[in-house]
Amino acid sequence: MGEHLLEIKDLYVEYVTDDAHVYAVNGIDLFLDRGETLGLVGETGAGKTTTALSILKLLPEKVGRIAKGSILLAGTDVTAASEAEMRLLRGETVSMIFQDPMTSLNPVLTVGDQIAEVLQLHKKYKDKAGVEARVDEILKMVGLPPERKQDFPHQFSGGMKQRIVIAIALACEPLLLLADEPTTALDVTIQAQVLALMNELKQDLDTAMILITHDLGVVAQTCDRVAVVYAGEIIETGTVEQIFSGDRHHPYTVGLFQSIPDLKKKTRRLHPIDGLMPDPTDLPSGCKFHTRCPKCAQVCMERRPKPWEEDGHIIRCHLFAKGGPEA
Amino acid sequence: MSVPLIETRDLKKYFDVAGGKLHAVDGVSLSIERGRTLGVVGESGCGKSTFGRVVLRLLDATSGQVLYNGEDILKYSNDQMMKMRQKMQIIFQDPYASLNPRMTVSEIIAEPIRVRRTIVGNSAIMDKVDELMQIVGLADRFVNTYPHELDGGRRQRIGIARALALDPEFIVCDEPVSALDVSIQAQVLNLLMDLQEERGLTYLFVTHNLSVVKHISDEIAVMYLGQCVERCPSDELFENPLHPYTRALLSAIPEPTLEARNKRQEIIRGEVTSPIDPKPGCRFAARCPHAKPECMTDSLRSQEISPGHFVSCLLYR
């Protein structure tokens, strides 16, 4: 094996604006191999999108910056790469499906033309008829009638726009696909269809994928490994089996699972995790979850927990330190 | 029976597109009692958002009626509609596109109050903004930030705070929690339900999340390509789904468990029918496992199979 397709080490990312200094990512380590799907889950504001933007080196200019750490993507050191090198990587190695579909759609070009443009950039289809036929096929794959290729983005529903963006990303046949909430605007039948498509890509081309999502159901059904992010840190990671079963978990992961409304039970109130995510401009000391943790001890307020590890299952929590939180 | 707060009768909305007339909403008749929640689910692109917008008159209907307390608001003059608008609000699906990027959080929330002058005086308005931000769980420090500096969840809270600013009676919630993670989703749903209890709010709740819709709705309507194919009380839909599309939908829910992972789930196949000048007959027929020749030709009518449970499908004729 040797080298991973993607390897992130001790990454710190900050946003500095006139009136705030936001610590968005605070020491993330992760790796990804070809053909693997990693689920990135965690509360809103946890730093998931920021992590993905860092891999592409697309943090907002002047405001966002990588403060520390390294990102190695297909042998390229992203933090040191030039814009020209990055453009090449973004074209051929990695594609991103953005959370907001309009970031990647051109409002004045028909949907068919936009897909055709990508296909032409990415070799293979030389004649116009070949391209057109492929455009129809791609639209059908994401459940859109080909007749609609002459329409403009604003003439589609939210979920349809998202599907068009997915179609374009898949047409690029990337080595690494960063999918930021790709199916949140989709109903479950279309979602199943889209996830099956992504799976095919993974099988046919050995594409690796980082799937950012709030939906633990989607994670359970599609990911190989999972990383749970809280306040810019990965507080637990492991295989889906390790995360979705067993009883060794970070208290935050436990809370996440308890907040899911259960279709089989009738409950009047849901059980969200108490409190709010800490303010990323003013993060708490020690374990960042200690302010909301039902198991908080003295040490949790003072020291950042070291990772506990067993067969690749990593938890950052003092409960799992040698001898328990008192040690 | 009392007059429902909201009722639509044979409501239609067609769009002109390159290929012809697109039937986005095609004869939808639904009603919601005051203080209740009607959930609307259905395939992406089936017309849920368009329906919500036509009900609020944010889009002009092609034909049909929208009754508010029994009065057809589609016939209202602009002046009458101005007054009406305060009572009806919307929380949008897309927290990105719906917020003005050049306004700060507090300006966005205060805007409807300033436009309608429901509260006058800067300090009184700011007090109200503070209160609203607190209700939706937005920290004070965001008062002067711009929406693009915030993550998706916080942007969606701005939309909710803004919708509550005029103390409305009726709110169209268009995917209000889909950009939120499960924990904050739970907080927001609890919030919406508490607000409903305290203020007797009426919701039209559009979502893709079936566990959410079950949790929050009294009744659920299932739409497919512009039409309502099934409608019944919330629990009944999950216990006894009748329409083949509803069944496909319920079976596609990804479960957050490993046992479900290895179960090969069924994906509905077949060409998607185009909503542009659709042919007569059932619009799901091309993908329906039970389709018969007459499904392609016969026009459908909604039938009440058991009290309060309506379905449009030839299987139940």
Ligand SMILES: Nc1ncnc2c1ncn2[C@@H]1O[C@H](COP(=O)(O)OP(=O)(O)OP(=O)(O)O)[C@@H](O)[C@H]1O
């Ligand atoms: N351009 C920006 N300027 C200032 N702060 C920002 C900017 N973009 C993001 N942030 C902040 O960085 C933190 C991490 O945001 P990020 O978008 O990565 O979260 P996320 O995990 O993707 O959340 P969500 O699930 O809501 O999309 C948040 O506190 C957010 O407000």
Ligand SMILES: Nc1ncnc2c1ncn2[C@@H]1O[C@H](COP(=O)(O)OP(=O)(O)OP(=O)(O)O)[C@@H](O)[C@H]1O
């Ligand atoms: N302004 C418009 N011009 C032309 N067609 C439109 C316009 N707005 C919506 N449509 C079409 O109307 C149909 C219904 O769209 P709508 O946004 O109501 O769907 P939806 O059920 O809300 O979908 P989603 O779940 O993806 O949000 C779609 O086929 C869409 O392309």
Ligand SMILES: [Mg+2]
């Ligand atoms: Mg994000």
Ligand SMILES: [Mg+2]
């Ligand atoms: Mg919609």
